[in-house]
Amino acid sequence: MLVPKALALFLGGTKMAAYIIRRLLHTILVVFAISLIIFFSIRLTGDPVSVMFSAGEPTKEAIEEVRRNLGLDKPIYVQYGIFLKGLVTFDLGESFRSGMPVMDLIMERLGATLALAFGGITVAMLIAFPVGILSAVKRGTGVDFFGRIFSLIGISFPNFWLGIMLILIFAVNLKWLPSSGFESFEHLILPSITLGMILSGILARLVRSSMLEVMNQQYVSTAKSKGISDWAVIIKHAFRNALLPTVTFLGLQFGSLLGGTVIVEQIFSWPGIGRLIIDAINQRDYPVIQGGVIFLAVIMVVVNLIIDLSYTLIDPRIKIGGSGRA
Amino acid sequence: MTTLELEKTPQQQPVTAKKPFMKKIWNFIKKNPAGVIGIVLVVLSVSAALFAQWIAPFDPSKANLTSRLAPPSWADETGESVFFLGADQVGRDLLSRIIHGAKISLMVGFFGVIISMVIGTVLGLISGYFGKWLDDFIMRIADIQLAFPFMLFAIVIMSVLGTGIWKIIIILGLTYWVGFARLIRGEVISLKEQEYVQAAKAIGGTNFTIIRKHILPNVMSSILVLGTMYIAEFILLEASLTFLGLGVDPTIPSWGGMLADSRNYVTSAWWTATFPGVAIMLTVLGFNLLGDWLRDRFDPNMKL
Numbered sequence: 120m121l122v123p124k125a126l127a128l129f130l131g132g133t134k135m136a137a138y139i140i141r142r143l144l145h146t147i148l149v150v151f152a153i154s155l156i157i158f159f160s161i162r163l164t165g166d167p168v169s170v171m172f173s174a175g176e177p178t179k180e181a182i183e184e185v186r187r188n189l190g191l192d193k194p195i196y197v198q199y200g201i202f203l204k205g206l207v208t209f210d211l212g213e214s215f216r217s218g219m220p221v222m223d224l225i226m227e228r229l230g231a232t233l234a235l236a237f238g239g240i241t242v243a244m245l246i247a248f249p250v251g252i253l254s255a256v257k258r259g260t261g262v263d264f265f266g267r268i269f270s271l272i273g274i275s276f277p278n279f280w281l282g283i284m285l286i287l288i289f290a291v292n293l294k295w296l297p298s299s300g301f302e303s304f305e306h307l308i309l310p311s312i313t314l315g316m317i318l319s320g321i322l323a324r325l326v327r328s329s330m331l332e333v334m335n336q337q338y339v340s341t342a343k344s345k346g347i348s349d350w351a352v353i354i355k356h357a358f359r360n361a362l363l364p365t366v367t368f369l370g371l372q373f374g375s376l377l378g379g380t381v382i383v384e385q386i387f388s389w390p391g392i393g394r395l396i397i398d399a400i401n402q403r404d405y406p407v408i409q410g411g412v413i414f415l416a417v418i419m420v421v422v423n424l425i426i427d428l429s430y431t432l433i434d435p436r437i438k439i440g441g442s443g444r445a
Numbered sequence: 446m447t448t449l450e451l452e453k454t455p456q457q458q459p460v461t462a463k464k465p466f467m468k469k470i471w472n473f474i475k476k477n478p479a480g481v482i483g484i485v486l487v488v489l490s491v492s493a494a495l496f497a498q499w500i501a502p503f504d505p506s507k508a509n510l511t512s513r514l515a516p517p518s519w520a521d522e523t524g525e526s527v528f529f530l531g532a533d534q535v536g537r538d539l540l541s542r543i544i545h546g547a548k549i550s551l552m553v554g555f556f557g558v559i560i561s562m563v564i565g566t567v568l569g570l571i572s573g574y575f576g577k578w579l580d581d582f583i584m585r586i587a588d589i590q591l592a593f594p595f596m597l598f599a600i601v602i603m604s605v606l607g608t609g610i611w612k613i614i615i616i617l618g619l620t621y622w623v624g625f626a627r628l629i630r631g632e633v634i635s636l637k638e639q640e641y642v643q644a645a646k647a648i649g650g651t652n653f654t655i656i657r658k659h660i661l662p663n664v665m666s667s668i669l670v671l672g673t674m675y676i677a678e679f680i681l682l683e684a685s686l687t688f689l690g691l692g693v694d695p696t697i698p699s700w701g702g703m704l705a706d707s708r709n710y711v712t713s714a715w716w717t718a719t720f721p722g723v724a725i726m727l728t729v730l731g732f733n734l735l736g737d738w739l740r741d742r743f744d745p746n747m748k749l
Contacts (some may be wrong), residue, residue: 120565144574145524148589149588149589149593151593152589153589153592153593156593156598157601160601160605161601161605171572218735220609244554258688271734271737272730273728273732274733275677275726275730275733276681276722276725276726276728276729277681277684277685277688277701277704277722277725277726279685280684280704280718280721280722280725280726283704283707283708283711283718283722284718284719284722286485286711287711287715287719289716291711292500307457311743365503374592374594375594375595375596376594377594377597378594378595378596378597379596380684381596381597381600381689382596382688382689385688385689392668396600397689400600400604400691401690404711408600408604409601412600412601414590416593416597417593418595419592420592423592
């Protein structure tokens with residue numbers, strides 16, 4: 120591509136700069152495409168206004184009024200232009216129900232969703248690292264077998280069912296933890312486990328395979344031959360090097376994690392963005408659905424970008440040239 | 446004649462001939478325990494779906510308020526419950542609903558995979574075989590699709606379209622083709638350089654014949670493995686969407702829908718929340734085990 124090359128020359132002409140710029144442009148393209156998909160799938164699959172009124176019999180004037188207020192009387196490309204302009208200035212329109220700016224509604228809920236996402240990642244790592252490392256170190260033994268079974272079962276049940284079961288056991292029967300709400304650290308435990316469990320299954324597999332790969336490398340054998348104790352070698356040499364693919368993977372999984380928060384928030388009555396979206400769906404509040412989904416999608420794309428760029432900075436072996444595709 | 450034949454059979458097959466066969470099966474089970482469990486689970490769920498009308502002990506949609514939230518028969522102290530897995534909030538038999546629910550899950554799994562498989566295979570073959578701008582174009586679309594989490598996409602579309610099993614199947618098919626396309630593209634690129642493909646080209650084979658005769662048969666095993674694993678994933682996604690009220694019609698018995706119904710009764714009727722989830726887990730585990738086993742059989746190094 121010509122544009123990134125020209126920009127890179129302008130910025131100092133390194134290959135790295137060209138790569139960063141190409142990734143940035145690609146990110147913008149992706150965000151643009153996502154906005155296009157969301158905008159048109161909502162507009163083309165039905166008339167938001169008639170769906171909003173599906174409960175009662177509105178007058179013609181009322182419908183016209185709403186259409187004008189929402190800007191739906193303008194041609195569709197003009198609407199999309201307004202929508203895009205709003206996106207750039209972080210203005211996602213106003214809620215049809217409350218009249219509040221969608222961006223404000225999202226910001227109110229952002230903390231809860233981020234807390235849940237980080238809780239989920241923490242749980243996933245707390246489970247996956249020990250399981251994955253043990254499986255790799257004790258390869259072919261019973262420990263490894265159980266580790267692999269654990270990973271497989273981990274990806275085989277729906278996380279919302281795990282959430283219900285956790286509520287049943289820890290909130291209803293044992294009464295140890297609260298089943299819903301957002302007041303204290305205790306409230307965060309069950310939702311985090313629910314969200315992190317599936318990820319931990321996939322992550323444990325990845326930790327195991329990258330550990331196995333690293334443990335066959337020469338520097339690990341060298342460290343072993345120097346007489347360093349086994350666990351010191353495993354943690355200091357093997358694990359540290361196996362961490363890199365794991366972190367990248369976590370970044371890439373951030374999106375499905377955010378998708379997962381929608382369901383987990385629903386089960387635990389967690390006041391996050393996912394719940395905002397689901398409530399908006401039940402109330403046919405299209406600006407909020409649209410804004411919430413785009414917001415989550417953009418967060419995810421940006422996180423991927425950051426991970427990708429830091430990955431190339433951390434590990435100089437990563438090939439920067441090429442087409443930027445896997 | 447029939448009696449004669451019946452008598453003849455054991456004579457033609459000496460008693461010892463039976464043993465190696467049983468032994469073969471036993472050896473197969475011993476060698477592939479995980480694969481066998483997978484096959485058994487898949488066969489169970491597929492039979493439940495196919496023969497639901499005949500297997501299910503009760504009508505899955507017949508409400509009966511006297512048996513409202515009746516516990517499983519083996520856990521019922523009063524001994525009144527006739528339902529093996531209990532009854533739901535309007536007194537419908539849970540077991541029958543689970544058996545009928547298998548139809549929805551497997552339909553979504555199979556048809557969703559067929560659609561994504563066909564689209565993904567065609568685009569992957571084109572992308573890998575012809576390369577150049579076609580490849581750039583298709584892979585750029587794939588990148589964008591991958592950047593957009595399915596759940597969010599499905600939530601937007603289903604919230605506008607309303608519930609319906611075919612809507613889910615089509616959405617799954619139209620988003621998950623990317624996995625097939627990328628996998629096949631990668632394999633085609635390396636197959637293209639193989640000598641027999643070059644030879645077929647040299648003797649004047651058309652692109653279509655080369656793809657059909659030399660490339661497609663070699664990527665079939667990967668397609669099959671990925672397809673099996675996607676069935677598992679699609680079943681989970683459908684259950685999640687239905688749980689949110691954005692999947693199949695809530696009046697049709699489905700596992701996700703049953704779990705959504707059970708939410709308000711978790712404290713009073715644990716069985717309504719437990720068994721549909723067990724059904725999902727065993728089915729999905731079955732397809733995952735089967736997929737793992739197929740992969741190890743065909744090509745342990747497959748990047749899946």
